[in-house]
């Protein structure tokens with residue numbers, strides 16, 4: 001088992017990555033002094049709950065915890081205020097109190113939703129992340145919790161750090177192929193923003209990662225989480241550096257919103273966004289190889305790098321203007337400098353964005 005630490009002073013917490021961890025949930029809870037006197041709410045979704053909920057319940061109960069659960073529909077549409085209220089109702093009816101713990105057992109959607117419940121219930125209770133997807137190696141670390149608004153992604157949320165992340169890699173073996181690719185998009189992002197060697201390792205191990213080779217996956221997730229932990233440790237609330245984790249997200253979030261949170265999986269939208277960021281960097285004078293290398297890497301994982309023609313350019317732009325990355329009248333983009341290094345750019349014009357949308361639709365000339 002690997003253990004990493006998100007270093008946030010007295011709110012520091014571990015990320016445990018290994019096999020068979022869900023069946024030891026209760027032991028980890030006791031080790032982290034989460035009280036047995038208040039009920040624990042486990043939030044999961046309809047795909048994950050039948051596979052792993054009982055394992056977690058049994059382990060927690062064996063350690064003296066009383067549990068209640070709330071199982072939501074699978075998919076991004078559950079990151080909504082309606083479903084948030086549903087889970088809140090389960091928390092109140094389940095008798096949770098200010099010392100209770102909320103557990104997210106699932107992928108990024110469940111993690112963000114349950115985390116926002118944990119941040120808001122009685123103004124904040126303990127939170128534990130139990131990610132069951134590859135994508136969630138990103139979302140389970142760092143404390144960003146939120147639900148979506150119809151007009152913009154992650155619009156209603158908070159920073160609420162977990163007490164621990166319990167990452168049982170056994171759960172990844174049954175992931176659908178599309179979710180595997182989508183999750184690997186965030187792993188690639190961690191290489192692209194921070195660690196050239198890791199980015200090339202991802203490229204060279206694409207087949208093993210896609211085949212869910214346990215050794216490759218554990219290494220990739222550990223490296224990805226380690227990049228994330230370092231960035232979050234140095235800028236918890238995104239005053240500066242943390243924005244680099246948003247590579248691909250400026251256009252990516254807009255695509256998710258106008259696709260009605262159903263057309264693209266998060267990692268697919270981010271993949272297109274990363275290709276757009278690389279093209280924007282080239283448009284601004286970087287060597288064309290940065291675009292070619294980035295898109296070749298994403299394509300090795302079967303990830304999309306073009307914007308579908310049926311999406312309306314102005315709707316994409318309008319969605320971008322509702323996102324958190326639009327502030328002080330400027331759209332923030334993260335652009336690659338080279339593989340393993342990015343810069344934060346705040347002076348992007350709408351004309352440049354219009355140009356890149358056309359380029360990614362195959363309508364504009366690639367520089």
Ligand SMILES: O=C(O)C(=O)C[C@@H](O)[C@H](O)[C@H](O)COP(=O)(O)O
Nearest residue numbers: 138142144153154242245246249324
């Ligand atoms: O943790 C972060 O910071 C990130 O930006 C990670 C992203 O991959 C993640 O999707 C995040 O939730 C997006 O943040 P947002 O502030 O743009 O909603």
